[in-house]
Amino acid sequence: MSAVSNKQRVIDAWQVFATRDADRVRDVFAPDAEWLAPADNATSRAIDGTHHLIGRDRIVRFLTEEFSTVFVDNVSIESGGFYADGDTVVVEMRLQATLAHGGHYDNEYCFIFELESGLIKRIREYMDTQRGAAWFRSPATADRLGRPEATATYR
Template sequence: MSAASNKQLVIDAWQVFATRDADQVRGVFALDAEWLAPADNATSRAIDGTHHLVGRDRIVRFLAEEFSTVFVDNVSIEFGGFYADGDTVIVEMRLQATLAHGGHYDNEYCFIFELESGLIKRVREYMDTRRGEAWFRAPATADRQGRSEATVTRH
């Protein structure tokens, strides 16, 4: 497939992810797909502690079931760009949502999608883990910059 068609495939996949429909999500991933995120990130700890999702069914469970138990309401995704080179597509985005504890979440991400035969084979996810961690603390302890009030120093 061309870089342009691969880019469109990933754009379409994000629309599928938003449905949270397991059958639709299953259709965009290779059977042996992997999704890797930074170790010990706050989202992985909020589910089962796994930052390396292995296999299509495990990824589908995260996107169709577990995602909405962490990001429970007001989910908003703003894309900064989609860039393709061959079978690799890079996505820049910002995710905002209400967390299970009622607090706000706001973080920026970069995803690298590796495609094979028109399916997603591997996703590498990057985010500001420190900022993400701050949002997962009790809602009263994180300011709009995602920093703990205890760590904000004023000079």
């Protein structure tokens, strides 16, 4: 597949993820797909401690069931850019949401998608783990600290 068609597949996949429809989400992943995030990141700790999701069904469960138990309301995803080279697509994005404890979350991400035969084979996820963890502290702790953006330079 061309870089242009792979880029469009990933753009379309993000729209499918937002539906939380397990069948539709399942259709964009290869059966042996993997999703790798930094070890011990705050989202993985909030779910089950797993930062390396293996297999389409495990990834579907994360996107359609578990994600909404962590990011419970006001989920906003801003795309910063989609860049493709062959079967690799790089995505920049910003996620904002209300967390289960009622506090705010705001972090930027870089995802590297690897496609095979038009399906997502692997996603490598990168984010500021320290900033992410700061948002997961209780809202009172985040307020006492002056919010994470006051303690870190983030552009």
